[in-house]
Amino acid sequence: SPKSAILTAADPGFRESLSRWSSIDLNVPDVVVQPISEADVVTTIQEAVAAKVPFVPACGGHSLWSTIENGLIIDLSRYKGIATDTSQHTVTIKGGVVMKELQLALAQASQFTTVGNGNTVGIIPYCVGGGISSYTPLIGYACENIVSARVVVVEVSSARNTDLLWAIRGAGQVFGLVTEIVMRTYDLSSMGNSGVRQLGMLTYPSSRAMEVCEVLAKVISGSDRPSAGHFMIVQGSSKEHVCNVAPQFFGTRPEFQRAFQPLADLEPDSNMDMPSTFDVHSDHLYSMCLKGDFKRFSQIGLAVLHPENFGSLVKLHKELLETCPGAEKSVFSLEWHTPTPDKGARENPTSFGLKGVDIWLNILTWYTDSGLHDKVQEFERKACEIMRSDIIPEAYVTYTNTSRDEPIENRYKDPGAVNRLKELKRRWDPTGVFNRNFL
Template identity: 25%
Template sequence: MTTTTSPPVEELRIAGTVLTPATPGYDEARRVWNGAIDRRPAVIARCTTAADVVAAVEFARRNGLPIAVRGGGHSIPGLSVCDDGLVVDLSPMKGIAVDPDARTVTAGAGVVWAELDAATQEHGLAVTGGEISDTGIAGLTLGGGYGWLKRTCGLTCDNLVSAEVVTADGRVVLAGADSHPDLFWALRGGGGNFGVVTRFTYRLHDVGPMLYGGAVVHSAERAADALRFLRDLAPRVPDEVSLMAALVVAPPAPEFPAQLHGEPVVVIGAAYHGSLGDGQEALRPVREFAPPAVDLLGPIPYVALQQMVDAFTPRGLHYHVKSEWLADLPEDVVDGLVAQHLARTSPLSQILVHQMGGALARVPREATAFAYRDAPFVLSVIGAWQPAEPAGPHVAWTRRTWAAAQPASLGASYVNHLDTDDGEERVRAAYGPATYDRLVAVKTAWDPDNTFRLNQNIRPAQTSEGDPS
């Protein structure tokens, strides 16, 4: 339900800042990573404490306002902002406290990965984080979370120790293994369906500060061979190795030779979580696969590895993303992805294939709400284009590229990569029947009115056939 009159904003009293369309800074505050999203909320509550969040949620419920929750603002379909509703903006909640003795870190929901990595690396520690450093910790964790450390440390959500949550009825609860375990289970992969998480505590691991990793770059003629190489090498490497392939257009950056600028290339990214000497040996096949046009493998600070692809996904471009869990990379899929690489409609678009497995696959499927632990690969197709360009051709390319991988599909997408054209059935498929039914039960217990529905929504039982709004 949306409001047809202006809500009584003067009644919303928080320690943070309240913005409306008439307030300076409103337009900047409503912008998100995906520049294709242009929504105008009635109110933005920039919260600094859990009490602020309670006040904002209660205000929205009293006034019939839909609620969007923003952490890092990196939601692909722009679920962190809404039209005519209230945005619970957690971005001011930046507190980070590292306990090196307990090997934990507690961070506010507005923290992004660059900030968390910098704080934990002061102690030679880290937790699995996203590969784009301005992604918020909140959304990534709640959807699962994979990055360079996933094969030794598990998913981000596997390392969640506890979460402070503001519930739909205005309570503040701490969810963990021994406190509200049903809610804790659902938060690890079930997204923002169950409340507003205001604080996360993670288990940390010894990492770096230097790792052996980086990338090698080949011209497009080797794209198919590179994908076959990734397919064949992935099952043979130890858990300490994490691999990916990216079909992209080489930017005019100094590390790329001039003849490659603006040309389609294939990048093989790799990292080794362990000693530099062992990493150099373990990644030798990546360097020796074929003579690379660019060799960027070597000792690299973990924080630099985490920011290695930032320039390829800047804020403000228009994006459309499709994703799929893959059982393999058979020849028809390899050929189809390469064909789409060469037929791209924008030099900004990307085709990414990440190796999975290792530690994340050894966590029992029923332990968390994250479902597809047995997938050996995940495909991400990132359609990206300049704001002045029409969306149609680029969205169509993204869908065609995703379709080319369907012969190897396990039948679902990574929930954090579901986009605007993915309906309720794709949300169900992202979890599988048993996990989805269990999530519905938790949703029904904690948010029976579907107050938190601007997400990859899991409807409570009594509204499963209708729209609660």
């Protein structure tokens, strides 16, 4: 349609359209198409396939796989739509809607759903790839809350193409370009405390990491209230090496303080807490969404918190900062969620299949020198090796939204699900138009 944009290197907006969260493997395509409607998305894909031109979709620009050379990018930033239906407790999300836009729309309707920790992350790719969330302890993963979806010209729901709906709930990026999803929403009041959650930040010297980890493990396992959070290894504002515990608690401030009192009893260097509402869920992490530099974010699943392993991870992070100039923004962290109740969205069948994983190792490497690619990647590999030291390879778990390089069997743990996904891939995308996974 006339309102859609087709950009080439000669157009003023071409270079800006290529900007990404990370400059790793950033390519320059022949064309960037910015459709304004689903019909234009379909036409673009049809013409690209007919001409045998490879393409990739782009939404929020966070994916390392949304860039291509000798092909075209389908940039969904101009095609957006959000429609809430409070009577049905659903929200319809179209195209390139990002987290912050969804949060604002739902908060205005006194609703919430699963969202991630980045305001500029595309909501649809986040959801169809699993959708780990701080709200998982309450309502499950994002993919479990997908009610229906549209994949280019195919509509899937509990009544139509149910096999593909199952696949899209966790492997949606494999089967096509998902142009629309309908998600389950929940009343903000069901979160407790009138929809206000508590955020905390307790800071300790990294030399106390093992001690803090041991206490944190007991706090999490002994909790009778839902919470999530991160135990982070970072460089502090004064360039000191520190560990931060950042809980997110669903309850009142006094309840929060009681739940995490054992950590306060360790006498951290600083101890802060504040209320937070859904509309500003990730505003405090704004700097993490800045575009440019070289960044990679990956996640692997863990069974338990091991203080000894975490102590080794602290040493590795310190070595990374000491030997890789410009990498001081890199963060290694453990993310936890208290267990999700086996009801509601958790009862929905999904291909994601990682319902029992409540602890994740998050590896964010952030550096400025492209000559450090291989060296930094080796640190990432060592971090995974340390935290998997007591796990047999057959039990390795990897989050597919951030780590597509590991074996399929690490990302989808049920052999039956893998076989079913392979069968569906052969049926819906036998030539690998969208990607070669499961072929």
